[in-house]
Amino acid sequence: MAETQEILEGAMAVAHAVSRCRPEVVAAYPITPQTHISEELSQIVADGDLNAEFVKVESEFGAASVICGASAAGARAYTATSSQGLLLMSEVLWNIAGMRLPIVLACANRSISAPLSIWCDHQDAEAIRDAGIIQLYAEDNQEACDQHLIAYKVAEDRRVLLPAMVNLDGFLLTHVFEPTIIPDQDLSDQYLPPYEAVMKLDVNDPATFGAFTEPDKCMEGRWMVHDACRRSLPVIEEASAEFEKIFGRPSGGLLEEFHTDDADIILVAKGSLSGTIKDVVEEMRAEGTKVGLMRIKTYRPWPEEAILRVIKDAKHIAVIERGASFGAGGVMTPEIKETLFDAGLQIPVSGYCVQLGGREVPPDGIREIVDRAAKGEKQTAYEYFRLKEDILPDLVPGA
Amino acid sequence: MASDELFDYSDRVLTPGYTSCLGCGEALAMRIVTQAVGKNAVFTNCTGCSEIFTSRYPTSSWAAPWLHSLFENSAAIASGVYYALKHKGKLEGVNVIGTGGDGGTADIGLQCLSGAAERGDDLLYCCWDNEAYMNTGIQRSSLTPLDAATTTSPSGKASWGNDRPKKDLPAIMAAHHIPYVGVGSCGYYRELPKMVKKALSYRGPKYLQVHAVCPLGWRSDPGKTCEIARLAFETGCYPLYEIIEGEMKAHKPPKGGWKPVEEYLKPQGRFRHLFRQADGEQQIVRVQALAAENIRRFYGDDEVPDFAKEAEKKVADMAEPQEAEATA
Numbered sequence: 141m142a143e144t145q146e147i148l149e150g151a152m153a154v155a156h157a158v159s160r161c162r163p164e165v166v167a168a169y170p171i172t173p174q175t176h177i178s179e180e181l182s183q184i185v186a187d188g189d190l191n192a193e194f195v196k197v198e199s200e201f202g203a204a205s206v207i208c209g210a211s212a213a214g215a216r217a218y219t220a221t222s223s224q225g226l227l228l229m230s231e232v233l234w235n236i237a238g239m240r241l242p243i244v245l246a247c248a249n250r251s252i253s254a255p256l257s258i259w260c261d262h263q264d265a266e267a268i269r270d271a272g273i274i275q276l277y278a279e280d281n282q283e284a285c286d287q288h289l290i291a292y293k294v295a296e297d298r299r300v301l302l303p304a305m306v307n308l309d310g311f312l313l314t315h316v317f318e319p320t321i322i323p324d325q326d327l328s329d330q331y332l333p334p335y336e337a338v339m340k341l342d343v344n345d346p347a348t349f350g351a352f353t354e355p356d357k358c359m360e361g362r363w364m365v366h367d368a369c370r371r372s373l374p375v376i377e378e379a380s381a382e383f384e385k386i387f388g389r390p391s392g393g394l395l396e397e398f399h400t401d402d403a404d405i406i407l408v409a410k411g412s413l414s415g416t417i418k419d420v421v422e423e424m425r426a427e428g429t430k431v432g433l434m435r436i437k438t439y440r441p442w443p444e445e446a447i448l449r450v451i452k453d454a455k456h457i458a459v460i461e462r463g464a465s466f467g468a469g470g471v472m473t474p475e476i477k478e479t480l481f482d483a484g485l486q487i488p489v490s491g492y493c494v495q496l497g498g499r500e501v502p503p504d505g506i507r508e509i510v511d512r513a514a515k516g517e518k519q520t521a522y523e524y525f526r527l528k529e530d531i532l533p534d535l536v537p538g539a
Numbered sequence: 540m541a542s543d544e545l546f547d548y549s550d551r552v553l554t555p556g557y558t559s560c561l562g563c564g565e566a567l568a569m570r571i572v573t574q575a576v577g578k579n580a581v582f583t584n585c586t587g588c589s590e591i592f593t594s595r596y597p598t599s600s601w602a603a604p605w606l607h608s609l610f611e612n613s614a615a616i617a618s619g620v621y622y623a624l625k626h627k628g629k630l631e632g633v634n635v636i637g638t639g640g641d642g643g644t645a646d647i648g649l650q651c652l653s654g655a656a657e658r659g660d661d662l663l664y665c666c667w668d669n670e671a672y673m674n675t676g677i678q679r680s681s682l683t684p685l686d687a688a689t690t691t692s693p694s695g696k697a698s699w700g701n702d703r704p705k706k707d708l709p710a711i712m713a714a715h716h717i718p719y720v721g722v723g724s725c726g727y728y729r730e731l732p733k734m735v736k737k738a739l740s741y742r743g744p745k746y747l748q749v750h751a752v753c754p755l756g757w758r759s760d761p762g763k764t765c766e767i768a769r770l771a772f773e774t775g776c777y778p779l780y781e782i783i784e785g786e787m788k789a790h791k792p793p794k795g796g797w798k799p800v801e802e803y804l805k806p807q808g809r810f811r812h813l814f815r816q817a818d819g820e821q822q823i824v825r826v827q828a829l830a831a832e833n834i835r836r837f838y839g840d841d842e843v844p845d846f847a848k849e850a851e852k853k854v855a856d857m858a859e860p861q862e863a864e865a866t867a
Contacts, residue, residue: 164626165619193622197615198654205612205651209583209619212606215626217619235608341581341604341620343633348599350584350607352591361596 143321143387150281151176151314153322154220154246154306157285159190160328161244161292163218164335165210167195167203171225172258173310174248178220200225204232204245211241212349214340216292218243222310223250223264230268236303237272237365239349242295242335243303244288249411249462250310251497259498260310262411262463266471272365274304274372275440277410279396281318283437284308286383286391289323292332293379300372301338302365307439309412311498323387331386369441376438394443396435397450399425403432405513406454408476410436413462413494413501420506431510436472444479451476452485456513459491460506469522490519494526501525552578557600559592562761564725564752564768565640565667566592572665572749573636575732576739578603580634581620585613585643588674589667613639615651618660625661634739635662641682642672645708656715656744663738663745666708669753677756681706684776685829686822687809689756694812699822704829712746713782719745720782725752726768727779727790734781750777758808770803775830775847778837789837797834797844800827821857828854
């Protein structure tokens with residue numbers, strides 16, 4: 141049966157894709173730019189099109205806690221958030237990962253206060269990258285939809301049993317209208333059967349969830365989260381292959397290789413910024429520059445083997461990020477460097493923070509980054525690209 | 540004879556082997572309340588004594604399904620359990636019970652508790668009120684009574700201890716217009732099963748607060764836990780009551796009449812400074828005046844004993860709070 145494409149706002153499309161996953165308990169709290177996802181889901185439930193409990197929670201912390209309890213009781217559960225909301229629920233998300241509960245959430249990536257900004261960057265999701273939560277990043281609305289199905293399939297796999305987060309850029313994807321296929325319900329049911337918990341809160345088979353451990357055992361409990369996250373690497377690839385088999389189109393996976401085969405310069409990025417980068421790559425290829433883009437689709441676990449296969453023969457790598465580790469450098473930049481170093485490869489890596497708080501880098505900015513790499517510009521420090529120094533106040537008051 | 544022939548624990552939800560302190564009023568209350576609830580229930584817990592002394596991996600005292608997540612979300616995870624079981628049609632004859640100490644309930648946990656109550660979620664929340672953050676070493680909470688010494692409200696040359704009266708958490712819960720609010724005591728443990736049964740006869744959010752003596756934190760004789768708990772009520776310091784469908788039902792007044800607050804304060808080290816520091820008796824008068832207010836609120840003016848009314852007069856006469864002075 142052919143699925144139809146509709147022009148849909150990203151957040152709406154995601155809501156309908158989530159509905160295809162048949163979550164049993166949905167708890168979400170409003171925050172720009174995720175809110176349309178929650179609103180549309182609550183409308184879908186109100187229209188009787190999804191048989192789920194939509195819980196009117198009092199905060200994001202409440203939302204994550206409600207789905208923690210729901211998942212522990214054996215239900216497939218879902219939430220969506222951004223930025224401040226993600227940070228507020230982060231305590232629960234760490235707890236959920238530690239308790240190996242396979243919830244799925246969407247993060248409509250948004251900058252973190254202060255100053256307050258409702259616009260896109262990746263600092264929110266990156267702030268919790270160490271928790272063992274699987275992190276997928278969508279380039280476009282189609283991927284954001286598909287990745288939800290893949291997220292549940294991977295999260296609930298008995299080899300994994302971890303929470304999974306689908307990241308889609310706030311406003312750039314959530315509020316943008318694109319032609320999107322909402323996965324067919326029957327195909328979705330085939331791909332994603334009902335959730336069967338390994339262990340759950342059941343009066344007929346009582347179990348204790350969330351015990352405390354002393355030092356002699358705690359490290360092992362924590363390591364198991366890391367281990368499960370690592371084990372999800374092949375599971376993600378399998379889930380992607382299965383997706384293509386059932387839905388008849390490719391989606392998911394660890395990364396995308398765009399003109400990287402013979403590239404001298406490889407750009408690394410994740411999220412919707414990849415669209416702009418791809419335009420520049422195509423233009424520059426036509427001009428004879430051997431440049432390519434490696435787009436990270438799965439950020440956690442970090443797919444170093446797949447990454448190495450793509451970048452090992454590059455002459456220069458430029459990591460283009462929407463995040464930073466203040467007081468240090470980048471986020472993906474050091475991870476790329478670590479991967480290369482561990483493999484004994486001495487390829488120069490330049491790292492750029494091209495935007496925080498939603499100020500988009502235009503195509504000529506990407507071109508400038510490629511030109512600098514092509515000139516063999518050696519870069520050591522993580523650069524805040526095109527920082528408007530003329531609008532900065534005195535950095536040391538009264539100096 | 541093997542011990543499992545001597546002692547039958549099969550009806551217990553909280554089974555023996557937990558590592559609470561000697562004389563723990565909270566453990567007593569938990570054992571009795573959970574036993575009254577029975578095993579057809581899912582329990583949630585917040586971080587605190589009740590969680591720590593029952594769930595040291597790889598052991599567990601819980602003979603019913605039990606979930607501990609964080610310090611402040613026992614009510615919210617209970618809501619989650621409720622919605623999941625509801626969705627799966629597994630709530631028939633099964634209760635959802637959220638539990639936690641006063642710290643995790645009245646302060647950091649209040650948002651989640653209010654959310655669950657406001658949504659009308661069908662669960663019973665039990666707050667074990669031992670009047671401080673005991674598990675972390677006796678720090679004050681919003682349910683710590685006036686003048687109690689804790690590690691973050693210590694007595695000293697410039698302090699009488701905690702300078703605030705107890706937050707009226709049952710009133711906050713009643714303001715959500717939930718069908719049942721109950722305030723019980725580990726000293727009146729025979730009444731706890733009746734309160735649980737009453738609460739569970741209602742659908743919707745229910746709140747049961749149980750006064751729990753903590754011999755370690757209160758610095759009291761572990762052999763006198765129940766006696767001290769009863770004195771709390773008999774002096775008017777800790778009123779016991781139920782608000783059932785909005786209607787107030789106070790515990791019947793003490794048979795031998797209301798006792799002066801000194802009888803309650805004296806056996807507790809956390810109030811010792813009131814008896815040792817100069818002008819401490821002024822503070823005892825303040826505590827007595829609060830007790831008078833409590834008695835009047837639940838039983839009417841006629842019930843307030845004369846010695847309590849005198850204390851109220853003295854407090855009205857005092858211009859401003861006395862500075863604590865070093866003992867000789």
